[in-house]
Amino acid sequence: MRSSLSVLCAVLLVAAAPAFAQPSATAIARDADAALAAAIDPKGSGAVVLIARGDTILYRKARGMAEVELGVPLSPDQAFRIASISKSFTAALLVQMAARGEVALDAPAIRHLPDVSLDPRITLRQLLSHTAGVAENDSAPQPPFGNGEVPLAEQVRRIAARPLSFEPGTVQRYSNAGYILLAAVIEKVTGQGWDAAMRTRLFAPLELADTAYDRADMVVPGRVAGYAMDKGVLRNAAPFNVSIPKTAGSLRSTATDLLRWMRALSQGKVVGTEGFAEMSRPALAGVGIQDRYGLGLYRWQVRGQDAIGHTGQINGFASALFYLPAEDATVVVLANNDGFDAQALARRMAAIVIGRPYPLLAASQVLPRDATALVGTYGSDPATMRMVAIAGDRITVARPGRQPLPAMLDGQGNIHFVPDELSYFAPVRDGAGKVIRLDYFARGEGPALALERKPQP
Structure with a gap:
């Protein structure tokens, strides 16, 4: 048995x-x-x-x-x-x-x-x-x-x-x-x-x-x-x-x-x-x-x-x-x-x-020079849209109509919330190195939610 x-x-x-x-x-x-x-x-x-x-x-x-x-x-x-x-x-x-x-x-x-x-x-x-x-x-x-x-x-x-x-x-x-x-x-x-x-x-x-x-x-x-x-x-x-x-x-x-x-x-x-x-x-x-x-x-x-x-x-x-x-x-x-x-x-x-x-993840870090390449709006659905911004040495992620949340980058350039809750955004670049998408891994797990970068007006 x-x-x-x-x-x-x-x-x-x-x-x-x-x-x-x-x-x-x-x-x-x-x-x-x-x-x-x-x-x-x-x-x-x-x-x-x-x-x-x-x-x-x-x-x-x-x-x-x-x-x-x-x-x-x-x-x-x-x-x-x-x-x-x-x-x-x-x-x-x-x-x-x-x-x-x-x-x-x-x-x-x-x-x-x-x-x-x-x-x-x-x-x-x-x-x-x-x-x-x-x-x-x-x-x-x-x-x-x-x-x-x-x-x-x-x-x-x-x-x-x-x-x-x-x-x-x-x-x-x-x-x-x-x-x-x-x-x-x-x-x-x-x-x-x-x-x-x-x-x-x-x-x-x-x-x-x-x-x-x-x-x-x-x-x-x-x-x-x-x-x-x-x-x-x-x-x-x-x-x-x-x-x-x-x-x-x-x-x-x-x-x-x-x-x-x-x-x-x-x-x-x-x-x-x-x-x-x-x-x-x-x-x-x-x-x-x-x-x-x-x-x-x-x-x-x-x-x-x-x-x-x-x-x-x-x-x-x-x-x-x-x-x-x-x-x-x-x-x-x-x-x-x-x-x-x-x-x-x-x-x-x-x-x-x-x-x-x-x-x-380390609690603090200095942003790399190319971090500004992440700044932009990703996703077209208001429920999943994210705005990435940098002010001084701080990077933030915000949803429409909400306060920005502090974030940090790991050694691979992925964006994590602070305090760490395991969820992260992985930047996807084109052949020229431009960030064209953020892949969102909820609670650190796949499958990823693909957030395409919105063209700047």
Whole structure:
């Protein structure tokens, strides 16, 4: 009999990856140390990184402060708000309930929410895959929710009353509101609060002792403080009522618990191997390679390999959880700063596991003399158009109607954003050396988006 991992890889149809020498644990630790040091100021807010192959932890380290004001450093076992990584738990619970016959993913969601005016075309699967058309904001201004526990029934009433953003099943557009509706479905079917259902059906059976609804009034040992950057200055994060997102983003966890969660999920211990494949399968064709979404899980590409997981961002915190099926490897990044690019650091760590690390860029440099050849406007579509400009020794990239973003050049002349988020523009020149196009590599991955240079008037 084939192992569950072999079955999973077959079900997921993981494409054969290029053959690269599997890096040693020593090499992974060395490169991970360098990437973490480049990303985190040890005296500011910080991050925890965990890398594992199978059940074996290869790297687990923290850098920065858990409490900047008190000078308390982070440790790898501390608890963070994980924001939208919560959606992977919500989706798994619904897929598990479907396997038990408690719900049908392709049935109208209104079957379980008969008391609200939800469009009857919307299914549970569409809510899970962000294809339901549920709007994020009320069409008319509404009184804000207070600081106490926000009643789920009031949220559901307001969400269901909003006009649809698009026809259900036709577009993928990220919707926290859709996942809040799923909290009401869970409560209706199970007869428990959504957090109690998660605790009894997921957290307790999987021994996720540090994963829970992060109620603000609870004293939680090891929970870190959250921060934000304001024009380059570290600030305490703005207050936020964590009861608002509920199943869309109200959980806390630790790096070790998230490893245990992804291992259980990917190995079929939560929803079976077919259930995990269903969660990982993109819901709509034609979605960009770095935006494909299944049921509570993204399916990205890192160095040509599939990467399955989720990211999260909420006041004071940013997070990323990646699983690489071809490597049977898990990467966790938890940061206590909502402006930190947890996904970029997780991608770096994933590339290290694969054996093809992304190069680390110098923080400052002198522009070469021929950098002025890059100045111009590229692309004809307003959604993708970029303007490259140089002022003094600074190069910037801007979109129409937006503030220019600082950038820098690497050793090959490619344009990278600052701070580095892995995306870059590769100049393409004609036979005479003139820059005629910029090829944009989103998150450092192909295929590139070709942006032709617009002729100067």
